[in-house]
Amino acid sequence: MATTSSLHPLADSFINRLEVEGHRVTSTRRAVAQAVSGRTAPFTAEELCDEVPRVGRATVYRNIKLLQDMGFLCRVLLEDGSPRYQPSQHAHHHHLVCVSCGEVQDFVDCDLSELLRPVVRESGFEVAGHRLEVFGRCARCRGRASPN
Amino acid sequence: MATTSSLHPLADSFINRLEVEGHRVTSTRRAVAQAVSGRTAPFTAEELCDEVPRVGRATVYRNIKLLQDMGFLCRVLLEDGSPRYQPSQHAHHHHLVCVSCGEVQDFVDCDLSELLRPVVRESGFEVAGHRLEVFGRCARCRGRASPN
DNA sequence: CCGTACATGAGACAACGTCTCAGTAACGAA
């Protein structure tokens, strides 16, 4: 067996979850999880494919989905709707997306349910989930250029 | 000149805005705007293309974007991120998306800025905009099946 | 009525993701 100890924590947790849930632990999955773990900035699926060239593209997508389902990876939709991925820390959270440098910060759910209550009452909707993305400029980018 | 009086209100407003802003009023734009106006449910760009077969696909996309920029049309990202379009009434609003029937209801911005204040303070972000989509089941779908 | 510049159409191209299908390998059982 390879040097199991060199796995990033995220990759390690992922492997554990695979075992617990009866999925197979493959070298491919280790490689993908390891590549994801090494990321700090949001990345595209294609970038991840480039990082693990020995893994097929379809398989990278399949495992991205698996990582998402297990809560290890989250999908962020930029302002134009284009998707990025990012290792996730919190079960449910939202994103502050810097439109200047592309950085994404998480923030945990402020009490949105409170806000939605009147809306829900009026519409008769049964709310199952939501997505909130906030766009702007991060502190670093504000300091760097056009400091208005 | 075609029967100008038969234009839907949205199409009519669009034509006016074109004139005001110095864009050209073309039969193509009238056709696209008219097709959009006739829609009640969210639709895909390709569906719109099918509805105006004499208009090139690229041109349909260009005018969809123009309609969006002018606030006559809004883009909704479904749960999986796939885009739909819908004539829009309100300048700034959010969406209640029924995951069962696909219906989309608008709701105007509850005071999100209040909620975001602590987040903004902590992160140093300068907020420029946001997107909020709420997913669930509409009243009709709740009544129709699996009424829990 | 003419000229200019904006708008259009056709089709190539790009990004993102899914599907199929044959081959491979993980892992429980013997």
Added chain:
DNA sequence: TTCGTTACTGAGACGTTGTCTCATGTACGG
């Protein structure tokens, strides 16, 4: 340890959404 089942994988086709180019067309001001 070996074996068999079945999940997993790779390659590549395919589908969707959208942009770009570039030659042609046309709205509209002069």
